[in-house]
Each structure stands twice: as structure tokens, then as C-alpha cells.
Amino acid sequence: MDAAEGKRRAAAAALAEVQAGMRLGIGTGSTAEAFIHLLAVRVRDEGLRVVGVPTSERTAALCRDLGVPLTTLDELPELDLTIDGADEIDGALRLVKGGGGALLREKIVAASSARMIVIADGSKTVEALGAFPLPIEINPFGAVATRLQIEKAASRLGLNGPLALRRRDDRPFVTDGGHHILDASFGRIPDPEALSASLHAVPGVVEHGLFIGMATAAVIARGEDIEVRGAL
Template sequence: MDARQMKIKAAEAALDYVEDGMRLGIGTGSTAEEFVRLLAEKVAAGFRVVGVPTSERTARLCLDLGVPLKSLDELPELDMTVDGADEVDRKLRLIKGGGGALLREKIVACASERMIVIADESKVVDVLGAFKLPIEVNPFGQVATRIAIERVASRLGLTGDVVVRASGDGPFMTDGGHLILDASFGRIPDAEALASELNAIPGVVEHGLFIGIATLAIIAGPSGARILTSA
């Protein structure tokens, strides 16, 4: 079973949790896109659902495939969000934002009664941090914000480069018009402490540590999908 097949298996398992008539947050990324494709098949067969997309990319795919959408302002309270993750540990703490949609992903997930993570087994880690931590920042004062992030990291014993994410000949811009700094920490032994420190930096709009948000994770491997709950 290749990587895409495992993503499809995770997405198929997530569909079992989606009920007719749900208000559904729909995530961003390659695994979430497999979920959208499968969801669209059910919608075409008469299944009723209204989605709130976490990115313009997801919105375009949903519209192309016929999945009904509303904005989060129109549906400010959601039944469930289904989204992928760049890393997930055994306490269901996540690193997200590899696709650049972490702010909207976190807003949508926190507006939902529960969040289901779908991922292949390569995303499961003992300690978060091998994947670069995305940190969404305001373009104004970005250098000062980066220095503040590096100081926080140093106080917590974290090392590694913190660099502006690039796209083509310029910086990557989020749907909200922000920059992303990718922090190569390698290991984050105390994710809660880092999240708290980052939240206190004025130029940080949001960060990719999702702590206490996910309800369960569906992890797909060669032998099929398994359920991961908080340890």
C-alpha cells in the first residue's frame, strides 16, 4: 500500500463519523483532499452536509466537486472538523501548517465540537518537532518577531534555524496575508510551554502547535486504519 492509498484508507474511516446533516469543518492538505473526494461521492448520492473550508484551496476543490459550503461566519458552530496533520504524538498533540493554512485550520477546529485527524502512520511521532514548526506572523516587524521567537526557543533549550517560508521568487503568503516562519527545532520536549511563550509574542498571529484540540486520530498503515486516542 503506497502513501496515497494509506491516506485514502484514513479518509474512508473518517467518513464513518460523518452523519447526515452535519456542519463540517473541512481541512487542508493532501489527506484532507482525499476526504473531500470521498465526501463528494456521498453528497452526489444524496448525503446532506454543509462544509466550512479551512483554506481557499480546499474551497475550490469542494466547489469543483459539488460539496456545499458556507463561511464560518454563516456557520460559527460546527459539529466536527476533519483535517490532516504534519505530526501527531500519542497525546494527540499536533504540528500543523505545512500547507500554510494553520490559522484558519485552528479557528475552524476550535469552533467544532470535535476534531478528527486523518493521517498515515509516518506522521505519528514520540516527540513533536522533526517537522518544521510553522509560525504565522504579521509582515510588520517580522525581523523583531523572529528575534523574539529565537529568544523564546533559547530559553526553552531549543535550537535550529527560524526562516521565512519562500514561494517562487518571494515569501509565501497565507490566505490571511501573513508570512510563515518555519522553525527547525528537531525536538520539542515541552510543547505546552512553547505554545504559551509563542502566544505571548505580539507579532505571532498563530502557531502550528495544536494542543488539546484533536478528539481522535485515524492512522492508516499497510494493514489498514487504526484509532489513536489521547494517552
């Protein structure tokens, strides 16, 4: 089974948790897009009544194209459920997210939700976070100074590795919020909580891709099997 089919199967399993009348946070990325396509079928063919808050302009555009009703977090500041993908998942349901560049909005939406279900194929599971470069969203103002402060903060925790400014079409990648992203190749992160606190203490850091204590469950496709971690 290829990764795309694994994502679709995980998305289908999570979709079973969506009930009529729910206020949904809808994630960003290829796995979330698999969920959106399946959700749209239920909306169209079954008349499922839901309303979604998208975590990116990309997600919003796809939902509109497929007929999934949308609103904003200002209109619905409290959500029932967020369904989103992840770049890494460890055994404690700690995540690395942000490969798609939407980590700030993804974290805001997840924090506004009563539950967060992560959907993924088995390749996203790890014993320790850090194999996937950690996205760190920064303000463009003072970017060099912010980068140096991030390096110092990481070094105090014994973490070293290159920080690469994410680029697209030979220009710095710009998030929906107008920020830049540094992808930090720290390697294995022994203490994600300590790194999270240290990054938040750097003034130029807008947000980072460590999602700790946010996911309530993960639905992971492993071959023909579906593994559930946490409580759905």
C-alpha cells in the same frame, strides 16, 4: 501500500463518522483532499446532506469543483465535526500542522468544532513533536524583530535551530490571511505546551502550528490496518 493509498484509507474511515445534516470543518492539504473527494461521492451519489466550512481558499475551490456545499464560519459559528490532516501526531494527540500554510484558519475552525478527527498515514506519527519544522505565522510588519523575539523565547526553553522564511516562486509565501510563515527547525520539542505559551506571548506571532488539546481522535492508516487513537 504507498502514502497516497494510506491517506485515502484513513479518509474513508473518518468519512464513516459523517452523518446527514452535519456541519463540517474541512481541512487543507493532501490528506484532507482525499477526504473531500470521498465526501463528494457520497454527496453526489447518496444525496448526503452536509454543509462545510473550508479552512483555505484551496479547499474551498476543490469543494466547489466537486459539488460539496459550503458556507462560512460567520454563518455557522459552531460546527459538529472537523476532519483534517496533520504533519505530526504524538501519543497525546498533540499535532504539528501548517505544512500547507493554512494553520490559522485550520485552528479557528477546529476550535469552533465539537470534535476534530485527524486523518493520516503512519508516517505522521512520532514519539515527540519537532522532526517536522514548526510553522509560525507572523505579521509581515516588524518581521525581523518578531523573528528575534521568537528565537529568544525558544532559547529560554532550550530550543535552538534555524527559522526559515517560507518562500514560493522566490517571494515570501503569503497565507490566505495576508501573513508570512517562519518554519522553525527546533528539533525535538520536550514541552509543547510551554512553547505554545511562549510563542503566543510574542506580539508579532499571529498563530503557530502546535495544536494542543484540539484533536479528539486520530485515524491512522498502517499498511492494511487502521489505528484509531482517542474517541471517535
